[in-house]
Amino acid sequence: MHVLAKTMAGLGLALAVTACVPVEAPDPGPAPGPVNQCxxxxxxxxxxxxxxxxxxxxxNKPVRVIYPDTAVTMDYNPDRLNFQIDRTGLIARVTCG
Structure with a gap:
């Protein structure tokens, strides 16, 4: 029983020390470009x-016209103009990406 108590104490100490190890923040990736780059x-x-x-x-920039229910790639291109079209055929949004 004495060996079990030492093992449990050692395990508890190891867990306590592990909990104090600092965790690195995830890499945020590249900095976003200007808001109106496109x-x-x-x-x-x-x-x-x-x-x-x-x-x-x-x-004079790449253009993507996105209609409802159209599949588009998820790649981000800050120079590309995106025109989102609504179900009535009108331009609903103009964005970069």
């Missing part, structure tokens, strides 16, 4: 316009 803030006037209007505009 120019989306300048195009907010298009919100509410028909999606067909995008065919008349020439963009």
């Amino acid at each position: 120019g989306a803030l300048d195009l907010q006037y298009l919100v509410g316009a028909p999606a067909a209007q995008l065919d008349t505009i020439r963009f």
Whole structure:
């Protein structure tokens, strides 16, 4: 019984010391770029316009037009313009990514 008590005491001490080890914070990844890097803030006037209007505009950035129920990749490109189209065919959001 005496051996069991020593083993339990040693185990308790080991657990107590382990609990005091500092944990490193996870890497936050790359710092986000400028909020308007792709120019989306300048195009907010298009919100509410028909999606067909995008065919008349020439963009100097990559563009992704996202319709409802359309699968899109989850990669983030801060230079890419995203136009989200609602079910009525109107531009609902203009974002970077």
